[in-house]
Each structure stands twice: as C-alpha cells, then as structure tokens.
Amino acid sequence: MSDVKPRKMPVEIRRIEIQEGPYAGWWAEMRVNPSQREINELIVDPDPEVISAALITQWNFVDDKGESLDPHTQIQEIPPGLFRALWRLYLYEVYHPFWLNGES
Numbered sequence: 841m842s843d844v845k846p847r848k849m850p851v852e853i854r855r856i857e858i859q860e861g862p863y864a865g866w867w868a869e870m871r872v873n874p875s876q877r878e879i880n881e882l883i884v885d886p887d888p889e890v891i892s893a894a895l896i897t898q899w900n901f902v903d904d905k906g907e908s909l910d911p912h913t914q915i916q917e918i919p920p921g922l923f924r925a926l927w928r929l930y931l932y933e934v935y936h937p938f939w940l941n942g943e944s
Contacts (some may be wrong), residue, residue: 856929862920868899872934888915
C-alpha cells in the first residue's frame with residue numbers, strides 16, 4: 841500500500857486590487873490558475889456571471905448605499921466600469937503582458 845497522496849491541481853487565489861481611478865482600493869480575491877480552456881472561453885465571452893462563479897472567491901464591493909454585495913449572486917449590480925477595471929487587472933495578473941498583444 842502506498843502512502844503517496846493523489847495529486848490535485850492546486851487552486852491559486854490572489855487579491856486583484858484596483859489602484860487608481862474612482863474604484864481605487866476596491867479588490868477581489870480571484871482564482872488565477874483556471875484551465876487554459878476556461879480562460880480562453882472567458883476572454884471570448886467575458887460574461888460577468890460566469891466569471892463570478894468560476895473565479896471570484898470574495899471581494900470588498902458595496903452598492904451605492906454602502907451595503908456589501910455578494911460576489912456570487914450580485915455581480916450584475918456593479919457598474920460596467922468597475923467590472924472592466926477588475927477584468928483588465930485580472931488578465932494582466934494571469935498573463936504576462938507579452939501574451940496580451942501589447943494591451944495594458
């Protein structure tokens with residue numbers, strides 16, 4: 841009998857924090873090592889609900905009343921500009937800028 845545990849792909853989580861603009865200080869903890877297939881699908885169709893379910897573990901986002909938003913059920917409640925800022929930083933974190941075809 842072997843004492844070797846079966847290997848599993850580790851799940852890597854990093855805090856993606858917006859540094860500037862109206863959402864400076866807002867952050868989300870996101871999985872940064874999903875499969876290449878998942879990333880490719882999300883790049884082709886960056887559906888906020890799919891991204892939220894697949895990648896976001898927690899965040900500090902609030903609504904216009906200061907109430908906390910649940911990242912798994914309320915991603916549609918955030919403004920498009922906040923989503924774009926987060927998604928851009930996420931892609932930068934996952935892919936070295938070389939792979940982003942010069943986008944930053």
